[in-house]
Amino acid sequence: MSDRLPGFSTLAVHAGAQPDPTTGARATPIYQTTSFVFNDADHAASLFGLQSFGNIYTRLGNPTNAVLEERVAALEGGTAALTVASGHAAQVVALHQLLMPGDEFIAARKLYGGSINQFTHSFKSFGWNVVWADPDDISSFENAVSPKTKAIFIESIANPGGTITDIEAISNVARKAGVPLIVDNTLATPYLIRPIDHGADIVVHSLTKFLGGHGNSIGGVIVDAGTFDWSKDKKYPMLCEPRPEYHGIKLHETFGNFAFAIACRVLGLRDLGPALSPFNAFLILTGIETLPLRMQKHCDNAKAVAEFLASHAGVASVSYAGLPGDKYNNLARKYAPKGAGAVFTFSLKGGYDAGVSLVSNLKLFSHLANVGDTRSLVIHPASTTHSQLDDAAKIKAGAGPDVVRLSIGIEDKEDLIADLEQALGE
Amino acid sequence: MNHDSYPDNYIRGILNNVKTIAMVGASPVNVRPSYFAFKYLAQRGYDLIPVNPGHVGKELLGKPFVASLLDIDRPVDMVDIFRNSSHIMPVIDEALTMTPLPKVIWMQLGARDDAAAAKAEAAGLKVVMNRCPKIEYGRLSSEISWMGVNSRTLSSKRAPPPTQGMRLSLNRTSMGGGDTAASDRAAKNRTEPG
Numbered sequence: 001m002s003d004r005l006p007g008f009s010t011l012a013v014h015a016g017a018q019p020d021p022t023t024g025a026r027a028t029p030i031y032q033t034t035s036f037v038f039n040d041a042d043h044a045a046s047l048f049g050l051q052s053f054g055n056i057y058t059r060l061g062n063p064t065n066a067v068l069e070e071r072v073a074a075l076e077g078g079t080a081a082l083t084v085a086s087g088h089a090a091q092v093v094a095l096h097q098l099l100m101p102g103d104e105f106i107a108a109r110k111l112y113g114g115s116i117n118q119f120t121h122s123f124k125s126f127g128w129n130v131v132w133a134d135p136d137d138i139s140s141f142e143n144a145v146s147p148k149t150k151a152i153f154i155e156s157i158a159n160p161g162g163t164i165t166d167i168e169a170i171s172n173v174a175r176k177a178g179v180p181l182i183v184d185n186t187l188a189t190p191y192l193i194r195p196i197d198h199g200a201d202i203v204v205h206s207l208t209k210f211l212g213g214h215g216n217s218i219g220g221v222i223v224d225a226g227t228f229d230w231s232k233d234k235k236y237p238m239l240c241e242p243r244p245e246y247h248g249i250k251l252h253e254t255f256g257n258f259a260f261a262i263a264c265r266v267l268g269l270r271d272l273g274p275a276l277s278p279f280n281a282f283l284i285l286t287g288i289e290t291l292p293l294r295m296q297k298h299c300d301n302a303k304a305v306a307e308f309l310a311s312h313a314g315v316a317s318v319s320y321a322g323l324p325g326d327k328y329n330n331l332a333r334k335y336a337p338k339g340a341g342a343v344f345t346f347s348l349k350g351g352y353d354a355g356v357s358l359v360s361n362l363k364l365f366s367h368l369a370n371v372g373d374t375r376s377l378v379i380h381p382a383s384t385t386h387s388q389l390d391d392a393a394k395i396k397a398g399a400g401p402d403v404v405r406l407s408i409g410i411e412d413k414e415d416l417i418a419d420l421e422q423a424l425g426e
Numbered sequence: 427m428n429h430d431s432y433p434d435n436y437i438r439g440i441l442n443n444v445k446t447i448a449m450v451g452a453s454p455v456n457v458r459p460s461y462f463a464f465k466y467l468a469q470r471g472y473d474l475i476p477v478n479p480g481h482v483g484k485e486l487l488g489k490p491f492v493a494s495l496l497d498i499d500r501p502v503d504m505v506d507i508f509r510n511s512s513h514i515m516p517v518i519d520e521a522l523t524m525t526p527l528p529k530v531i532w533m534q535l536g537a538r539d540d541a542a543a544a545k546a547e548a549a550g551l552k553v554v555m556n557r558c559p560k561i562e563y564g565r566l567s568s569e570i571s572w573m574g575v576n577s578r579t580l581s582s583k584r585a586p587p588p589t590q591g592m593r594l595s596l597n598r599t600s601m602g603g604g605d606t607a608a609s610d611r612a613a614k615n616r617t618e619p620g
């Protein structure tokens with residue numbers, strides 16, 4: 001008898017969740033507790049020594065969070081996952097398992113502005129050195145590889161421009177270099193793109209965006225694909241060397257193809273501390289149940305809005321990979337056939353001033369610094385999310401002064417188009 | 427048997443049916459994977475026998491070490507081998523002289539010897555390679571989900587809270603084979619030469 005593979009929507013509703021053992025509650029309960037009693041002294045010691053599966057303290061793990069972890073791991077096709085307090089925390093915790101002071105990682109230049117800041121400034125004080133590469137030029141990744149390279153980091157659909165990254169081509173560079181490929185899949189979600197199917201070894205998300213989907217909770221997750229051999233070149237001591245924190249356990253030897261997720265939990269989250277609140281986990285889990293429905297509507301609306309803007313006399317250009325003729329349309333057809341996401345940029349013939357007036361004239365779109373809400377959102381990246389970059393870096397990141405970013409919600413598309421039409425004026 | 431990817435039902439059948447497990451290479455050092463597996467399987471109600479000639483005269487969690495499989499005084503359902511791939515064959519040869527024969531040979535995560543597996547299968551034994559019985563038990567029961575691991579199983583049934591010594595139900599709905607497609611692919615890439 002062969003095993004059946006349930007479809008994506010079934011996993012979005014069921015994976016990781018089962019009726020509560022004690023009460024029978026069918027919705028996943030919010031285990032709003034800091035700590036969990038031990039059965040006896042031996043049970044406590046087994047849990048602390050990683051010998052038993054179970055709960056100790058919510059900084060290390062929580063039953064509500066565990067449901068969310070398994071849910072996202074199942075949707076991404078990974079072996080395990082770890083939830084953390086934010087998307088940014090996911091990036092720190094993931095890289096903390098891979099880099100030692102003096103090491104390098106290669107990152108795509110087209111990234112969320114906050115990630116560019118985190119990599120450039122905050123990580124410098126850990127001694128982690130980012131080397132930038134251009135996702136439109138695969139050879140720039142090859143040329144950036146050095147003996148100190150420990151990882152490659154890209155976004156599947158890049159914020160703010162909604163551009164599509166050639167994950168397979170970059171995964172080949174990573175494989176040749178013997179380092180894991182980390183893909184930030186926030187803007188695509190596994191409904192549109194499953195990076196592991198294209199060669200990613202680690203997937204990170206800001207759960208704050210489309211996965212949670214309702215603009216109510218900050219969260220992040222790290223997914224282990226189970227694909228990387230951590231012991232091969234002895235390059236990753238957190239995973240292949242005996243850990244003094246755990247009396248000499250070697251995590252890869254002990255936990256096999258989900259050792260990276262375990263390292264993120266028992267070395268990263270345990271010591272760095274950015275635990276996700278179980279209440280947020282509950283809200284995000286509820287959001288994920290409708291991810292396939294929402295994401296399709298987000299994409300369909302985004303395409304309609306992009307088409308409207310492309311035909312508007314006041315608009316200089318629209319960067320949406322779902323439009324035929326867009327520079328990234330071929331990559332979108334390959335990687336995201338169901339839709340090219342719902343975050344994109346456009347620029348106005350009237351430049352910066354026209355952008356400012358558009359934002360203030362909109363009545364339905366909310367002017368705020370987020371993406372992936374049920375509500376449609378608008379922002380001017382150059383003066384906000386990407387403001388810390390210099391002008392050249394802004395343009396390279398797709399956030400030049402004339403650029404406006406939209407995150408299209410799940411309202412009726414006719415209302416969104418009407419709002420943009422009135423705000424653009426004649 | 428395709429040893430790259432086991433159907434869940436194959437693993438489930440083994441873990442549901444074996445009772446007595448001889449663990450070859452069991453270590454008394456409490457950070458070794460064999461110790462983890464030994465302790466966990468004992469907690470889940472299996473009868474475990476530690477086999478390690480270096481520790482005869484001592485006990486592992488109350489169970490006396492024996493030097494070899496042939497020193498065991500009762501029928502053994504499964505031989506669980508915690509040795510490197512290069513040390514598997516002699517263990518199989520010894521296991522095949524046991525009376526009665528064990529029903530299952532299990533090789534730890536990272537251990538694989540296809541010739542040894544073929545010999546055991548020819549004698550009618552079931553073989554599992556490169557898997558951890560603790561991880562597989564935790565996965566099929568979904569107990570491992572506490573660690574955020576993808577159990578690749580689903581259930582709409584209410585399970586009782588696990589207690590010490592309790593066997594858990596492994597009969598959840600499977601979402602595919604023993605590993606994810608990606609990790610299967612990676613395992614294959616790794617064993618390819620070059």
Ligand SMILES: Cc1ncc(COP(=O)(O)O)c(C=O)c1O
Nearest residue numbers: 086087088112159186206208219
């Ligand atoms: C692509 C991407 N990655 C990461 C982040 C950071 O996530 P968080 O705000 O949850 O820390 C964001 C936030 O905007 C994002 O858009």
